[in-house]
Amino acid sequence: MFTGIVTATGTIREARQDGDLRAVIACPFDPAGIAIGASIACSGVCLTVVEKGGAPGDAWFAVNISGESVARTVPGRWREGTALNLEPALKLGDELGGHIVTGHVDGVGQVVSVTPAGDSKVFVIAAPKELAPYLAPKGSITVDGISLTVNEVSDQPDGTCHFTLNIIPHTAEVTTIGAMQAGDGVNLEIDVLARYLQRMQSLRG
Structure with missing residues (x-):
């Protein structure tokens, strides 16, 4: 669950077809605050972190993007060099500053x-x-x-x-x-x- 309040922008550093599309996204987060299995909304798409690394302020995380997600989102959105809006999942007690967002593109x-x-x-x-x-x-x-x-x-x-x-x-x-x-x-x-x-x-x- 998300609020639609973007906390940072990231950039697709690498994208390759490996069964599902696998993307590595560079971001200004602290990798210590990114949990494997956590959800991050990437330009409105809820994706699961499968790998992470880097340093505070210069981190990266990897996600797998299914064919269904690729088909339902903007064509060409998952190319290397594309900028993305990022929002980690809402935590209990966080301020609901926007509105209830599921991360499922309609x-x-x-x-x-x-x-x-x-x-x-x-x-x-x-x-x-x-x-x-x-x-x-x-x-x-x-x-x-x-x-x-x-x-x-x-x-x-x-x-x-x-x-x-x-x-x-x-x-x-x-x-x-x-x-x-x-x-x-x-x-x-x-x-x-x-x-x-x-x-x-x-x-x-």
Whole structure:
């Protein structure tokens, strides 16, 4: 379980197909604080640490990424040199600063536009039609592992939807979203509460 509050960014140092895809991710964590078998959200994907090493501030950990995870996430996301948003799993007693995030990607979206708005940036992101019913103004959405609030939702004729986000300078600086441009893909996880509400509504209907 996660909160969508990114604690660091890391970089894929090595990626190779070894049965499942195996990735080694460089990060600024202390390896003593990374447990083998622990879960770390990597740009919104819950992955299990299978190996670790390095020094405090210059650590690395290895994960195995199944074919299912590769297929459900942004194409090309697991290449060497790719930057990732990182968040260790929530511990009992930790502050829930974002919203409840499972680390299970529901779909892939695409950045439609990025527009400056004061010191912030307004992002418009296209979501696939299967996720459109779960998005609402002032609702929560996880974009590449970042807990964000939806500002507006615009339904499209083909059943997809566009939603807007306001990205403040701090979020842009400490996550990968600050470097994103129109056309970039993003991992999306809908609010778990919206998922259950939609299921309940469909059964009633």
